[in-house]
Every structure is written in structure tokens, then in C-alpha cells.
Amino acid sequence: MIIQESMRLKVLILPVSLVVAVIAVIFFIKPSFSDIMSAKDSLAAKQKQLESLKNQTQKLQVMKSKWDAMADEKNLVETAFPETENADSYISEITSKASRSGILLTNITLGQKNSGGTGGNPDYICTDDSNAASSQPAAAAQPPAAGAPPPAGASGSCLKPVSISLSAAGSWEQMLDFFKYLEDMNRISNIDALSLSTSTQNQVQGQASADILSVDISATAFFKEKSQSGITSLASNLAVQGSFNQQSLDKLKETIYAPYDVPAVSPSGQRNIFK
Amino acid sequence: MVTNINLSSPEVAEKKPLTGKSALIFSALLLVFVFAASVVLFFFKAKYAADDVSVSGQITQEQGNINGAAYSDIVDFQGRLDSAGKAIDDHAYWDSMIKRMSSYIIPEVKLTKFSGKKDLTGAGTIEISGLAPNLDAVSRELIVLKDFPDLDSLEFKNAGENQGQNGQQGGTNFDASLKINRSAFQK
Numbered sequence: 001m002i003i004q005e006s007m008r009l010k011v012l013i014l015p016v017s018l019v020v021a022v023i024a025v026i027f028f029i030k031p032s033f034s035d036i037m038s039a040k041d042s043l044a045a046k047q048k049q050l051e052s053l054k055n056q057t058q059k060l061q062v063m064k065s066k067w068d069a070m071a072d073e074k075n076l077v078e079t080a081f082p083e084t085e086n087a088d089s090y091i092s093e094i095t096s097k098a099s100r101s102g103i104l105l106t107n108i109t110l111g112q113k114n115s116g117g118t119g120g121n122p123d124y125i126c127t128d129d130s131n132a133a134s135s136q137p138a139a140a141a142q143p144p145a146a147g148a149p150p151p152a153g154a155s156g157s158c159l160k161p162v163s164i165s166l167s168a169a170g171s172w173e174q175m176l177d178f179f180k181y182l183e184d185m186n187r188i189s190n191i192d193a194l195s196l197s198t199s200t201q202n203q204v205q206g207q208a209s210a211d212i213l214s215v216d217i218s219a220t221a222f223f224k225e226k227s228q229s230g231i232t233s234l235a236s237n238l239a240v241q242g243s244f245n246q247q248s249l250d251k252l253k254e255t256i257y258a259p260y261d262v263p264a265v266s267p268s269g270q271r272n273i274f275k
Numbered sequence: 276m277v278t279n280i281n282l283s284s285p286e287v288a289e290k291k292p293l294t295g296k297s298a299l300i301f302s303a304l305l306l307v308f309v310f311a312a313s314v315v316l317f318f319f320k321a322k323y324a325a326d327d328v329s330v331s332g333q334i335t336q337e338q339g340n341i342n343g344a345a346y347s348d349i350v351d352f353q354g355r356l357d358s359a360g361k362a363i364d365d366h367a368y369w370d371s372m373i374k375r376m377s378s379y380i381i382p383e384v385k386l387t388k389f390s391g392k393k394d395l396t397g398a399g400t401i402e403i404s405g406l407a408p409n410l411d412a413v414s415r416e417l418i419v420l421k422d423f424p425d426l427d428s429l430e431f432k433n434a435g436e437n438q439g440q441n442g443q444q445g446g447t448n449f450d451a452s453l454k455i456n457r458s459a460f461q462k
Contacts, residue, residue: 010295017302021309029309032316039323046330053337060346067349074352081355081362122395124361157354159362179370188362191369195390222362227351234357235341235350244353248360255363258462273373273380273389 056239063242073249080188080252083226085162090187090221094166097185101177103170106214110164126158157234159222164189166217172272175213182219184258189221198274213274367393367460375459376401379423383412397457398427406437408446420451425459 067074082089087110098105121127168178175196182191195216238244340346369391380386388404407413417431434449 011298013302014298017305021305024309024313029312029316032313032320036316036319036323039320039327043323043327043330046327046334050330050334050337053334053341057337057340060341060349064346064349067352077352077355077359081359122361122365124358157357159358176370176374179373183366183368183370188359188366190362190365191367191393193390193392194369195388196373197388197390222358224355224358227347227354232338232342234354235346238346238350238353239341244349245356245360248356248363251363252356252359255366271377271380271382273377273386275385 056236059242060235060239063238063244067244070244076186076252076256077249079186080256081159082187082223085160085223086187087162090162090164090189093185093187094164094182097181098168098178101170101181102174103168103178103215105166105168107167108164109166110162121161124159126160159224162221162223164217164219164221166219167214168217169212169214171211172213172274175215178215182217184256186256187221188252188255189219191217191219193218196274211275365393365397367397367399368462369460371462372455372459376423379419380405381412381416381419383408384416393460397460399455399460401453401455403451403453405449405451406446407449410434410447413447413449416449417451420453423453423455425456427454427456429453 091108091110094108095105168175170178179191179194182189196213197215198213342350372391373389384405384407386403386405389401390403391399391401393399405416407416413431413434417429420426420429423429430452432450432452434447436445437448438445
């Protein structure tokens with residue numbers, strides 16, 4: 001009788017172990033297997049990402065070597081879009097252009113343009129409310145010191161504007177010369193508005209009023225603070241592209257190195273419209 | 276006489292049912308197999324987790340390298356170039372525009388004021404004030420200005436007689452407002 005019961009227990013252990021095995025498969029082995037499969041896929045994706053990043057690093061390394069050899073281009077870009085407001089050299093360049101064209105600069109007012117996010121600026125202008133306009137007459141000989149630290153603000157891939165207002169007097173030809181010089185300056189500045197009129201004085205040094213014109217110009221120059229670390233999206237894009245923005249570089253060279261052509265006046269029908 | 280016929284073959288008669296010992300061994304093997312599978316899975320799970328941590332660390336390191344100080348100079352340079360391109364696209368050549376427009380001012384008309392302003396789209400509004408000897412010259416000026424290339428709209432206004440003071444020439448004063456498109460400011 002005892003032997004028979006022992007036999008029954010031994011035989012009963014098979015279905016019990018089958019049940020245990022099935023439970024183990026359902027509740028542990030299958031989920032674990034799924035986890036492993038997804039971990040494997042995830043790992044493969046990450047390894048791919050790592051490969052891509054290593055590739056990008058190599059490209060960046062190559063670009064850095066290239067960049068080290070681009071002294072002229074660096075200088076060109078740095079002059080056109082400096083890291084600081086660099087007001088001294090900007091004013092100096094404008095006065096030099098004025099003197100070269102022969103006009104008489106009567107006023108220069110320099111200040112940071114308000115770049116607060118009012119939607120009134122192009123998308124390449126930083127929308128940073130910290131740059132409150134702080135106009136001050138440069139004629140008062142108190143421009144911001146060159147190399148002064150830029151105001152705190154976002155240092156993304158955008159430019160900070162510096163507005164400049166000029167007043168000048170000169171002849172028609174001198175004005176056209178001056179506009180041309182302003183457009184080709186080493187420091188890129190865009191003329192936003194201008195107002196030309198016959199001089200308010202009837203006679204200036206014996207010249208008729210139509211010979212002397214007065215002009216008010218509003219222009220915008222730019223600067224961009226140096227970012228201390230790479231902007232993630234920009235760094236990734238740069239690494240993916242594997243080359244610098246050659247198109248912009250060409251445009252910059254074309255603008256700055258544009259050959260100067262003397263304004264054609266009467267012969268081609270173009271004339272002093274104030275006379 | 277009764278014949279005894281045995282229908283079961285000797286093999287069948289010898290087939291033994293599953294004994295307790297066999298059941299025990301089979302169960303043990305089954306459990307060992309399940310355990311071994313679990314151990315293998317556990318091993319792979321741990322291996323993949325460790326690899327994942329390692330690869331994630333390397334990714335973070337590489338991203339740190341790319342975004343870090345090592346390449347900040349070239350990233351900054353590229354950012355400067357990107358913005359520069361857009362700023363240069365907005366570069367307006369006022370001298371070219373004025374020279375072009377001067378061909379559309381007839382000799383009898385002389386301007387007293389010329390002002391212009393560019394908007395965000397790159398287009399601009401030009402306001403001119405001028406003096407013509409008579410209304411006929413004003414109307415001819417209107418006809419000529421209408422042909423100015425890149426003109427979107429033209430509005431003549433405030434035409435009126437000017438008697439001329441302090442020895443200045445009299446005639447007809449007029450104002451005009453021209454809306455010109457972006458290409459007018461190109462070289």
C-alpha cells in the first residue's frame with residue numbers, strides 16, 4: 001500500500017513539473033526573451049548612432065584642420081561680423097569712407113538696435129530683450145570701448161544688431177560714392193532707410209542749394225558673440241554636411257571685394273535728380 | 276474442447292507503463308532545461324544591459340566631444356557664416372536703385388526730397404517730393420515713373436502750384452509714393 005502511494009507521488013511529479021515549466025516559460029522565459037530582443041535592437045541602433053557620431057567627429061577633425069588653414073576667410077568673417085560691437089573700428093571705417101567720398105559727416109549716432117521679440121526683425125537677428133536700445137551720440141566721443149564684453153544674452157546662431165544713424169552733406173556724386181562705399185564696407189552694414197534732400201541752407205560756400213544735398217541714413221551693422229561651446233544642432237549639422245557654408249562665404253567675398261565703379265551720371269541718362 | 280486464444284501479442288504484454296523513476300528523471304530534466312534556459316537568458320540580458328551602458332557612455336562622450344570646446348571654434352564660424360549669408364541677402368544697393376530711378380525723372384522735373392525705407396521682406400517704399408514747371412510735366416513724369424522696373428504701385432499726391440519764393444523757380448509741387456519690390460535693391 002505504501003509502495004503504491006510512493007509510486008503515485010513519483011508519477012504525479014511529472015505533470016507538476018510540466019506545469020512549473022510552462023509557468024516559467026510564460027512568466028519568465030518569454031518576457032525575458034522579448035526584453036533581450038528589444039535590448040538587442042536598441043543596442044544595434046545605439047551602435048549605429050555611435051558609428052555615425054564617430055564618423056562626424058572624424059569629419060569635424062578634418063574640418064578643424066581646414067579651418068586652421070583658412071586665415072583669410074576667418075579674418076574676413078571676423079571683420080564683417082565681429083564678436084563684439086566693436087564700435088570704434090566701425091565708426092572709424094565710416095568716417096574713412098565719408099572722407100574718401102568727400103562728404104561732410106555732420107552726425108553719427110550709434111546704439112544697439114532693440115531686438116526684443118516684437119516680430120519686427122528678420123529671423124537672423126537675435127530676439128533678446130536684454131539688448132535694450134541705448135543710443136548715444138558718437139559725436140560726443142563716448143562710444144563703447146572696443147573689445148568690451150558684449151551684453152549678456154543668447155549666443156545662438158543669430159546676429160546682434162547695432163543701429164547707426166548718420167547725417168551728412170555733399171554733392172550728388174559724393175552721395176552716390178558714399179552709398180557705394182557704405183555698401184562695400186568690410187563691416188557688413190545694411191542701409192535700412194535714407195532721406196536725401198536739398199540742403200536747407202540756400203548757399204553753402206558759394207554753391208547753389210541743389211548742388212549740396214543733405215542725407216540722413218539709418219543702417220544696421222551686426223556682431224555675434226563667440227559661443228563657448230558648440231550649439232548642438234549646429235554642430236550636428238556641420239558634422240553631417242562636412243563642409244563650411246561656402247555659399248555664404250562667396251556672397252561675403254562678393255560684397256566686400258566688389259570692384260568700385262564710378263557712378264555714371266549724365267552720359268547714360270542718369271542725372272542729378274535734384275538739379 | 277475449448278481452445279484458449281490469447282489475442283494480445285507478447286510485446287504488448289511486455290510494455291511497461293511510465294514508472295515512478297522515469298517520471299522523476301523526466302521531470303528533473305525538464306526543470307533543468309528550463310533553469311538552463313533561464314540562466315542563458317539572464318546572462319544575455321545582463322550582457323546586453325552592460326553593452327548598452329557602455330555604448331550609451333561612448334555616445335555621450337562623442338556628443339560631448341562634438342558639442343564641446345574642441346570644435347566650438349568651427350561651429351561658431353559656421354554659425355557666423357549661416358547668419359552672414361542671410362544678412363547679406365538683405366543687403367540693399369541703394370546707389371544702384373537711385374541711379375536707376377534717376378533715369379525715370381524727366382529733365383524738367385527736379386526733386387526736393389527723396390526718402391526710402393526697406394521693410395522686412397526686402398521691398399521698399401520710396402517717397403519723393405518734386406517740382407515741375409507745369410502740370411503737363413507732372414503728368415509726363417507720372418507716365419515715365421509708371422515704367423520704372425520693379426515697381427509694385429505708384430501714388431501721386433499733393434500736386435499744387437508753387438509761386439516760387441526768394442528767387443526760386445515756381446511751378447507745380449508734387450509728392451509721390453512708390454512701392455518697389457526687393458529686386459529694385461539688387462546691384
